[in-house]
Amino acid sequence: MNSLIKLELTRALRNRKFLFFSVIYPSALFLLIAGSAGGTDKIDGTGLTVATYMMVSMASFGALTAVLMGNSERIAKERESGWVRQLRLTTLPGRGYVIAKTASAAVVSLPSIIVVFIVAATVKDVRLDAWQWVALTGAIWAGSLVFAALGVAIGYMASGDAVRPITMITYFGLSMLGGLWMPATTFPDWLQDIAKWLPTHAYAALGQAIEQSQSPHAKDVTLLVVYFVLFAGGAAWLYRKDTLKA
Template sequence: MSTLTVNAPLMKLEITRAVRNKKFLFFSIVYPSALFLMIAGPQKNEIVKGTGLTTAAFYMVAMASFGALTAVLMGNSERIAKEREKGWVRQLRLTTLPGRGYVFAKIASAAVVSLPSIVIVFIVAAASKGVRLDTWQWFALTGVIWAGSLVFAALGVALGYLVSGDAVRPVTMILYFGLSILGGLWMPTTAYPQWLQNIAEWLPTHAYAALGQAIELGNAPGAKDIAILAVYFALFAGGAAWLYRKDTLKA
């Protein structure tokens, strides 16, 4: 029996729980679109320094990436930490579900929920600010932002096993806002001092946003950005797997 078949019931349960969580849906789907309107709405649609993109195009990718980040990071970390404390994870270990299946189900279900947040930001940007792209660009943008969110889904799983239920929210929020702001999702990194720009270009959020920005300019995503995200994914997913095994030994 394949891992996907074994995981299907758990994935369905995770998606159902997320859809029923109104607070989660607001912050992962409505919040990014509202931020786009608040930030890009009042501004003139001029070229953002150092990017070659208009204000609307820049913030469309930034907020779509931010929305996906919210859905996969905030949802996974807190939910897993709480489930560990309540004994739900320990109960799952008594079933036929393999350890990797639990981690896979968390990442995959979070990625499914992140898709609406990306699409809604695109719709709002096109309707309110007149963003226009070729058909292939819309599909490519959706694909790279969705795929890139898996990096942060893995980070969310790792945090869920690393931090206790009481501490997981503040720790996640610090990482969430820190990565978003320093990585250029809330404002262009070209507005930062040079020393901060040098740090930002190695952050996963900076590389994440750069994927979509390249496509908006009609280019292929940069090899450096893809490599940075691949390294972070390996670190986060590997860390999540190691922490899961460590947690199993303590159970």
């Protein structure tokens, strides 16, 4: 399994297009959204400045990009090419393949988080305590596993032709409705009620709580755990189903 993880990491790091969208793109969006905001401009209802709020949102968005986009399309293509079937002929257990995919995606997501933090600190002068930087990195990185599991599930659910539109709809829908691109407080009340139950909203809320020197809300943590169980369970079921068809 370690060899497969190394292979997955090597393939991901060689994919320049993937690295651009998962590492550079979120930082560019951060500068685009927060670049013109003043240092004291705050987001209503949060007490956070635009820069600190959007820093967490874009770091979360970058991690989401890395684990969701990377897993879903690659798995669907590997199923069609016969690579997954070949792996089943080896001693590698099914869970090893899923773990390798999740682990490699999680490793690649870390640079996207760190780059957004560096840009926010140097360009927008975001200042936090040392423990907050460490806690933010850990919370956003760990939370990305929820979407890594979703990526695996989509990869086993969709064919090679259908996986991209399904992934893009899921990707942009969760990002926009979850409040990663713009504060959910700007949404109509009915849309805010929907956003509060989305995994991306709870995901970003982890970091926002840490920025406010607070513990993450139990509701947000519970939501992410529930979504992880659902996505991981769905991925496991789809993997077994795909194995029976092979």
